Amino acid sequence: MVENRPFAQFMAYLTLALGVVIVAFPVYLAVMASTFDTATIINGNMPLVPGDQAAENYNRTLLYGGMHARQPVGGMMFNSMIMALGIAIGKILISILSAFAVVYFKFPFRKTAFWIIFITLMLPVEVRIYPTYKIVADLGLLDTYTGLVMPLIASATGTLLFRQFFMTIPDELLEASKIDGAGAFRFFKDTLLPLSMTTIAALFVIQFIYGWNQYLWPLLITTKSSMQTIVIGIKMMITTTDALTEWNVAMTTAVLAMLPPVLVVIFMQRLFVKGLVETEK
Amino acid sequence: MEKRAHISGWTLPLLLILPQMAITVIFFYWPASQAIWQSFLREDAFGLASEFVGFENYVSLFEQPEYYRAMVTTAIFSSLVAFFSLACALLLATQADKNIRGGQAFKTFLIWPYAVAPAIAGVLWLFMFHPTLGTLSKPIKAIGIDWNPMLNANHAMTLLVLSATWKQISYNFLFFLAGLQAIPKSVIEAAAIDGAGPLRRFWTVIFPLLSPTTFFLLVVNIVYVFFDTFGIIDAVTGGGPAGQTTTLVYKVYADGRLGGDLGGSAAQSVILMIIVIALTAIQFRYVERKVQY
Amino acid sequence: MAGVTLDTVRKIYAGNVEAVKGVSLGIEDGSFCVLVGPSGCGKSTLLRMIAGLETISGGEVKIGDRVVNQVEPADRDIAMVFQNYALYPHMSVYDNMAYGLRNRGTPKDEIDKRVKEAARILAIESFLARKPRQLSGGQRQRVAMGRAIVRKPQVFLFDEPLSNLDAKLRVQMRVEIKRLQRALGVTSIYVTHDQVEAMTLSDKLVVMSGGQIEQVGTPSEVYRRPETRFVATFIGSPPMNILPGTVEGPGRVSVGGQSIAVTDMRDGLTPGSAIEVGLRPEDVQAGGTGASSLSMDVDFVEELGATQLFHGKVAGAEFIVQASTGQLPADTRQLTLAVDPGNVHLFDPQTTKRLGRV
Numbered sequence: 001m002v003e004n005r006p007f008a009q010f011m012a013y014l015t016l017a018l019g020v021v022i023v024a025f026p027v028y029l030a031v032m033a034s035t036f037d038t039a040t041i042i043n044g045n046m047p048l049v050p051g052d053q054a055a056e057n058y059n060r061t062l063l064y065g066g067m068h069a070r071q072p073v074g075g076m077m078f079n080s081m082i083m084a085l086g087i088a089i090g091k092i093l094i095s096i097l098s099a100f101a102v103v104y105f106k107f108p109f110r111k112t113a114f115w116i117i118f119i120t121l122m123l124p125v126e127v128r129i130y131p132t133y134k135i136v137a138d139l140g141l142l143d144t145y146t147g148l149v150m151p152l153i154a155s156a157t158g159t160l161l162f163r164q165f166f167m168t169i170p171d172e173l174l175e176a177s178k179i180d181g182a183g184a185f186r187f188f189k190d191t192l193l194p195l196s197m198t199t200i201a202a203l204f205v206i207q208f209i210y211g212w213n214q215y216l217w218p219l220l221i222t223t224k225s226s227m228q229t230i231v232i233g234i235k236m237m238i239t240t241t242d243a244l245t246e247w248n249v250a251m252t253t254a255v256l257a258m259l260p261p262v263l264v265v266i267f268m269q270r271l272f273v274k275g276l277v278e279t280e281k
Numbered sequence: 282m283e284k285r286a287h288i289s290g291w292t293l294p295l296l297l298i299l300p301q302m303a304i305t306v307i308f309f310y311w312p313a314s315q316a317i318w319q320s321f322l323r324e325d326a327f328g329l330a331s332e333f334v335g336f337e338n339y340v341s342l343f344e345q346p347e348y349y350r351a352m353v354t355t356a357i358f359s360s361l362v363a364f365f366s367l368a369c370a371l372l373l374a375t376q377a378d379k380n381i382r383g384g385q386a387f388k389t390f391l392i393w394p395y396a397v398a399p400a401i402a403g404v405l406w407l408f409m410f411h412p413t414l415g416t417l418s419k420p421i422k423a424i425g426i427d428w429n430p431m432l433n434a435n436h437a438m439t440l441l442v443l444s445a446t447w448k449q450i451s452y453n454f455l456f457f458l459a460g461l462q463a464i465p466k467s468v469i470e471a472a473a474i475d476g477a478g479p480l481r482r483f484w485t486v487i488f489p490l491l492s493p494t495t496f497f498l499l500v501v502n503i504v505y506v507f508f509d510t511f512g513i514i515d516a517v518t519g520g521g522p523a524g525q526t527t528t529l530v531y532k533v534y535a536d537g538r539l540g541g542d543l544g545g546s547a548a549q550s551v552i553l554m555i556i557v558i559a560l561t562a563i564q565f566r567y568v569e570r571k572v573q574y
Numbered sequence: 575m576a577g578v579t580l581d582t583v584r585k586i587y588a589g590n591v592e593a594v595k596g597v598s599l600g601i602e603d604g605s606f607c608v609l610v611g612p613s614g615c616g617k618s619t620l621l622r623m624i625a626g627l628e629t630i631s632g633g634e635v636k637i638g639d640r641v642v643n644q645v646e647p648a649d650r651d652i653a654m655v656f657q658n659y660a661l662y663p664h665m666s667v668y669d670n671m672a673y674g675l676r677n678r679g680t681p682k683d684e685i686d687k688r689v690k691e692a693a694r695i696l697a698i699e700s701f702l703a704r705k706p707r708q709l710s711g712g713q714r715q716r717v718a719m720g721r722a723i724v725r726k727p728q729v730f731l732f733d734e735p736l737s738n739l740d741a742k743l744r745v746q747m748r749v750e751i752k753r754l755q756r757a758l759g760v761t762s763i764y765v766t767h768d769q770v771e772a773m774t775l776s777d778k779l780v781v782m783s784g785g786q787i788e789q790v791g792t793p794s795e796v797y798r799r800p801e802t803r804f805v806a807t808f809i810g811s812p813p814m815n816i817l818p819g820t821v822e823g824p825g826r827v828s829v830g831g832q833s834i835a836v837t838d839m840r841d842g843l844t845p846g847s848a849i850e851v852g853l854r855p856e857d858v859q860a861g862g863t864g865a866s867s868l869s870m871d872v873d874f875v876e877e878l879g880a881t882q883l884f885h886g887k888v889a890g891a892e893f894i895v896q897a898s899t900g901q902l903p904a905d906t907r908q909l910t911l912a913v914d915p916g917n918v919h920l921f922d923p924q925t926t927k928r929l930g931r932v
Contacts, residue, residue: 008479012376019373019450020390026405026447027397029416033408044414098301105294106287113298120309122561126508126530127553130537130546131312131319151308159301171286172660175627176721180674181648184288190673194664213398215512216534231398235516238404251408254401261396269389276395276452277459286627 027258033251034058041247057252066237066249073253076230080212083229086149087211088204095158096196100188103166104174121156125217133220143227148218152211157279158203164278165199166192202275205268209261230257313554319547338548347524355507355528358441363502366446367495370453375483378461388458395451400512406444407517430518434525437518441526444517445510453498460494461487500564504557529553576638576728577603577761578624584632585619593619595785596633601763601778606755608764610772611782617765618733624763625731626650637728653722654731657738659714661706668702671720692720695754712743719754732764736771748774769809773797781805803850803926806919812855812883814919815893819851827851827920830889834866835915838930849929852919855896860884862912870895870909884909
């Protein structure tokens with residue numbers, strides 16, 4: 001800014017601080033709720049300072065689950081982790097290979113192939129949910145990790161991101177590699193892959209969050225409680241009659257469900273921002 | 282854009298592209314075409330036989346008052362969330378763009394809600410505004426409002442808008458901040474020399490220069506409300522009370538799951554696809570051309 | 575070592591754009607050949623065809639006695655220095671130089687020996703562990719050269735290697751490249767658009783325009799006796815002045831009514847026919863008197879330090895004269911130019927070819 005007025009500075013601090021408080025308050029409440037027993041919460045007078053039930057709540061939730069989710073939340077987190085990692089790694093793998101093919105080779109129907117992939121960018125899984133469900137069911141993939149992961153890998157985001165990055169690599173690098181006697185495989189392994197590391201990491205961060213937070217798809221294709229993900233699990237805990245909802249368990253689960261992706265964002269902020277901004281260009 | 286240098290050979294690239302092609306065809310094109318095909322079919326009561334009925338599924342869809350209500354709900358929900366989340370994010374981004382100490386820390390504290398799953402966000406806000414035990418319900422009731430999002434549709438929609446906005450602010454904030462930082466400082470300094478005060482500068486120089494970002498975010502936000510808020514709605518209201526917060530996407534899910542009307546559900550899917558493609562096309566056209574300086 | 579022979583080499587791009595129109599050229603073993611011309615003249619395409627980075631649409635490229643049209647770049651036994659250096663950004667200087675040798679299965683100690691030796695020659699020994707981004711432009715340039723040297727190739731190819739450097743460094747690296755090439759004795763083909771680089775580096779200078787060779791010769795041949803008007807104005811700075819004239823008779827032309835004697839003039843030109851008269855700014859004597867002279871109206875003077883450039887008009891055409899500083903007062907408005915008959919170049923206005931003795 002051009003001026004450096006103290007008042008403007010003060011307003012900036014005030015606005016930002018207010019923003020942070022509003023953004024953080026719901027989460028703060030959840031963390032507090034995870035430190036009380038059900039009765040304290042139900043009576044509607046939950047204090048805004050931590051209680052003494054934290055150890056009990058987290059222990060019970062992780063290892064046994066609540067009354068309504070017949071499944072320890074630890075197991076749900078494991079499922080979520082498999083799904084998130086599967087989606088992130090799967091997407092990176094297939095999209096870096098296809099981007100390599102589209103950018104660095106000339107082959108018949110190359111443009112067609114690119115457009116076939118590109119169109120998938122526009123339509124999220126939600127609009128074709130039941131036919132997809134039917135196909136996964138026909139393939140016998142209900143209640144499997146493969147069924148959870150595969151349909152969500154089919155998207156163009158990764159391919160476009162890698163393609164965009166590859167286009168910024170000077171042509172001369174491939175030419176120098178050719179003169180240096182490196183074939184397609186060596187060029188990929190020795191030059192392209194090492195240069196793509198940041199892009200890979202950024203895509204990983206974004207796709208991990210995307211995968212961890214999936215809701216509708218796992219809701220449909222998991223019927224066994226042992227295959228439930230944590231985001232689905234929490235929904236199960238609060239849909240029953242209010243009086244029976246174990247809010248302490250539900251909120252403990254909510255905190256546990258937020259923890260991995262939020263930690264990823266905070267500790268890999270630079271990669272996260274890069275991934276987010278660049279996948280949307 | 283094309284590379285000048287290429288690697289020769291046909292088989293290798295076809296092998297490289299095969300996994301993505303296979304997954305895309307099996308899990309994208311096949312179901313999408315199934316949806317289109319099914320939207321022209323009607324199954325009998327037992328799901329054993331189906332006949333081609335042309336546009337009948339579409340016609341009966343547009344005869345349902347519930348479908349129009351879902352459209353209106355989606356429109357209201359989208360515009361409110363888009364407006365509030367863009368406005369809040371722009372306000373925060375302009376403040377964070379000022380050269381203040383601790384700016385990076387503020388940024389970190391503002392972006393993490395992006396990582397919270399929509400369904401979890403819904404649960405957090407439901408807990409906070411729960412009619413009997415919500416921490417913030419009491420002050421609302423204290424001023425004489427009979428707050429109950431479980432029974433009152435307006436209250437339910439308010440709660441949905443709040444949670445969806447809360448979750449989307451971080452995304453918009455990041456893009457606005459990037460947009461602001463991309464504006465050359467010299468332009469703002471020139472405006473200051475031309476005698477424009479901070480507020481005037483914002484509306485006459487900064488805001489117009491941000492218009493591509495704003496437009497881009499507008500479309501992204503609308504698409505976000507269409508699809509990603511499914512988890513919020515399912516967790517907070519389940520489409521209720523009495524179907525009053527059922528959006529188009531939620532209706533596809535609910536009709537297909539409960540009613541088993543595959544033809545009708547497929548017709549809804551196809552209409553959604555058309556809407557999204559139209560939105561994306563508009564975005565490409567405008568971002569390329571009109572909204573530029 | 576090997577020479578390079580091009581026989582009616584053509585490059586036709588998609589859409590029938592002919593970038594190189596049948597170039598034939600012999601480059602002797604161990605010589606330094608520079609391809610010079612304005613951008614888009616096909617010089618880089620020609621170099622890239624020799625390297626194997628572009629397919630050859632027609633004709634034949636030979637390295638030594640071997641036709642290499644269908645040979646992969648890696649198997650042509652060439653090394654190339656790129657304009658942007660094309661160093662692998664994620665590899666150390668050492669690995670950048672060793673990469674090509676490793677891919678060929680050269681033994682480890684041999685690689686080490688060659689890399690160290692190249693690093694010593696180029697004075698980059700202390701940077702071997704660094705990444706390219708930690709180096710200055712000049713240092714990167716040296717690494718790119720090192721990568722070429724370690725391979726001990728038959729031919730060095732340079733694609734405008736100095737154009738990313740600042741003016742001072744460019745002069746310094748130019749000298750180093752020349753010295754290195756002399757010491758190693760490897761056939762070198764060098765592409766540039768800078769005519770000073772072209773003049774100073776080459777044993778054999780090839781001037782190209784529009785996908786064709788305009789003239790081949792030693793730098794002094796090309797400078798002294800340009801074969802076309804294009805070469806005459808492209809080589810030399812400031813460029814040669816071209817004046818409209820008419821043929822008076824054998825050994826005489828007239829420019830704006832002023833008669834000039836010419837030594838190198840074709841026999842049998844029809845008196846009265848139009849002709850173009852070329853005079854280099856440094857070849858006319860300002861204020862001098864001689865057998866032939868021209869009068870010039872001066873518009874302004876550029877001071878270059880050691881010399882001055884007088885800009886003005888002779889017979890209605892733009893004209894530049896170079897003179898030593900102090901020779902003439904800077905406010906001179908009228909000049910008489912003495913012209914040595916040996917320094918007059920004549921060109922056909924239609925074909926733009928030189929009209930010298932056959």
